[in-house]
Amino acid sequence: MTQSPTLRSFCIVADDLSGAADCAAAFARVCGPVSVVLGDGQAQSARMAIDTDSRAMERAAAVAATARAFEQIADNGFVHQLVYKKIDSTLRGHVGAELAAALGAAPRFTGAVVAPSFPEQGRTLSGGRLCLQGRPVGEPGQAGDLMSMLHLAGLQPALLAQPLADPAQITLLIQRALAGDARAVVVDAANQDELARLATALCAPAAGLLVAGSAGLARALAQHLDPKVIDAGRESAAPAPAGPVLTLVGSFSQASAAQVQQVEASGDAQVIRLDAGQWTGEQHAQDRRKALETAHETLRSGRNLLFAVGGAVRQPFSRSLVQAMARTTAPLLRHAATCVLTGGDTARALFNELAIDRLDVTGEFEPGISLARVRGLAVPQFVLKAGGFGDASALECIIRHFGRQRHSTRRALAPS
Numbered sequence: 001m002t003q004s005p006t007l008r009s010f011c012i013v014a015d016d017l018s019g020a021a022d023c024a025a026a027f028a029r030v031c032g033p034v035s036v037v038l039g040d041g042q043a044q045s046a047r048m049a050i051d052t053d054s055r056a057m058e059r060a061a062a063v064a065a066t067a068r069a070f071e072q073i074a075d076n077g078f079v080h081q082l083v084y085k086k087i088d089s090t091l092r093g094h095v096g097a098e099l100a101a102a103l104g105a106a107p108r109f110t111g112a113v114v115a116p117s118f119p120e121q122g123r124t125l126s127g128g129r130l131c132l133q134g135r136p137v138g139e140p141g142q143a144g145d146l147m148s149m150l151h152l153a154g155l156q157p158a159l160l161a162q163p164l165a166d167p168a169q170i171t172l173l174i175q176r177a178l179a180g181d182a183r184a185v186v187v188d189a190a191n192q193d194e195l196a197r198l199a200t201a202l203c204a205p206a207a208g209l210l211v212a213g214s215a216g217l218a219r220a221l222a223q224h225l226d227p228k229v230i231d232a233g234r235e236s237a238a239p240a241p242a243g244p245v246l247t248l249v250g251s252f253s254q255a256s257a258a259q260v261q262q263v264e265a266s267g268d269a270q271v272i273r274l275d276a277g278q279w280t281g282e283q284h285a286q287d288r289r290k291a292l293e294t295a296h297e298t299l300r301s302g303r304n305l306l307f308a309v310g311g312a313v314r315q316p317f318s319r320s321l322v323q324a325m326a327r328t329t330a331p332l333l334r335h336a337a338t339c340v341l342t343g344g345d346t347a348r349a350l351f352n353e354l355a356i357d358r359l360d361v362t363g364e365f366e367p368g369i370s371l372a373r374v375r376g377l378a379v380p381q382f383v384l385k386a387g388g389f390g391d392a393s394a395l396e397c398i399i400r401h402f403g404r405q406r407h408s409t410r411r412a413l414a415p416s
Contacts, residue, residue: 006226007082007203012049012218013069013102014086015062015093016344017351018370018386020051022215023086024361025370027222031230033360036372038351040068046080047229049361053348055093056319062094063101070105082203082211082221083109089118089214090137090388091130091146096153099184099212103155109210111178112155114146115198117189118216120367121389124190128159150184158182163194170201174209184212195220215368243337244299245269245403247306247395248329250322250346251387259342259395260308268399269304270294275311279324288328299335304403306395322349330354333379338402342395343387365398 010027014020017038024034027047036049050069054062073083085102087095103109117124122133128147130137137144150157158177164170170187177185189195199220202211211217247269249256264271272291278284291307298305307329309321326349333339333354341347351359351374359372359382368389372382383398 007221007224008226008229009046009080010048010082010084010221011073011080012084012086013066013073014049014051015055015066015088015098016053017051017348018344018384019055019086019088019215020049021347021361021370021372021384022364022368022386023084023218024049025364026215026218027225028361028370029363030222031225033362033373036359036361038348038357038359039065040072049086051348052098054098055088056345057094059094059097063097066098066101067105070102074106074108084218084221085112085210085212086218087114087116087212087214089116089121089123089216090132091116091144091149095146096149096151096155099150099210100153100155102210103183106210108208110208111182112184112210112212113174113187113198113202114150114157114184114212115187115189115195115217116146116212116214117195118214118368119189119191119195120216123214123216125186125188126190127161127188128157128186146186150186155183156181157184157186160185160187162188163190164197167197167201167204170198171204174201189216192216192220196223199224219367243403244302244335245304245338245340245399246299246329246332246336247304247340247342247399248325248346248350249306249308249342249387249395250325250349251343252309253343253387255390255392255394256342256387258392259390260306262392262396263306263399266396268396268403269306270298271306271308273308273310276309276318276321277311279309279328280320292328292332295329295332296335299332304399305332305336306399319345319349322346323353326350326353333377336379338381338383339379340383340385340395340398340402342385344384346387347382347384365401369394369398 012023028034052065052069054065124131130144147157174185203224278287322345330353359374361372364370369385
């Protein structure tokens with residue numbers, strides 16, 4: 001019987017913090033805590049993740065940040081068996097440009113294998129095009145067409161479109177494509193079984209490949225961790241003590257808005273909304289002070305609290321908003337047992353405000369919702385959730401699980 005190929009070391013590079021945490025959690029649930037380095041923070045580990053925070057950057061800045069991360073990997077003293085470029089399962093961000101930058105900065109890679117499907121979240125790939133809940137997004141050549149995105153970035157793509165049952169056949173087809181003109185091989189996947197077969201193929205000994213995907217493929221790859229790594233990495237993490245939950249929702253996604261409404265309707269947390277002007281404007285400092293007074297009283301009494309952005313959604317998204325939210329709410333952390341952060345930009349802004357350049361992802365609450373701790377910080381546990389992940393009850397379930405209050409606080413507060 002042929003022994004299944006195994007992984008002993010890996011490095012994940014993601015363009016936002018929730019993505020870095022999602023993929024780190026996929027491995028952490030198997031092997032124990034995985035360190036996530038924020039930006040240019042230094043870390044040397046056989047099993048790690050790096051957040052370049054580049055999704056919201058302009059293209060040139062995103063390319064430079066990605067190149068620095070891959071140069072750091074080459075310089076940190078480890079030759080990772082797997083290097084994983086996390087890309088968004090709905091293809092947001094500078095997907096093609098960052099992949100091109102990664103390949104350019106790391107000559108060891110002969111090419112990239114790209115499989116962004118995350119079937120557990122209803123995001124799949126068919127014919128190289130993104131599908132949400134089974135329906136193709138956009139038209140060929142438009143948003144959602146991964147083949148076109150890679151071609152425009154200067155990466156000649158090849159497509160593995162048909163379902164393939166044999167990992168050895170997948171390996172052979174990838175090698176043939178890269179031996180030709182292709183620089184990136186896009187692999188369709190409609191379910192987790194197809195991702196599992198691809199993961200087996202990618203873990204087999206082969207010339208250096210950059211692997212790119214979402215947390216879906218990361219979960220499949222984590223099943224190939226060496227048992228020695230699993231045994232050595234496990235540690236008993238004490239559960240977060242029961243206490244009030246502080247939730248910050250800086251995401252503008254429809255999913256996040258529905259989740260906030262559900263929490264408000266359930267009464268599982270006091271909801272405070274400030275609009276963009278109230279969060280950022282100097283003339284609204286009094287509004288923020290009143291909101292903080294209410295927040296302090298709520299948390300000190302043991303009740304859960306949720307901050308969100310009210311009013312009309314302003315596009316394009318401004319980072320100044322989540323930075324203001326982080327600056328205003330950071331002093332509240334000492335009163336919370338758990339802090340829930342919705343949106344990668346929201347999480348990154350808070351950690352930047354606290355001057356944190358590293359966190360340890362310890363596992364996941366459920367796929368797409370990761371758990372993390374920060375060494376030396378009083379808050380026992382953070383819960384990180386991408387803004388678009390989860391159904392309407394996702395935040396409600398998190399707050400009920402980690403919080404202790406059961407009072408009804410159905411009225412949303414907004415300072416006037």
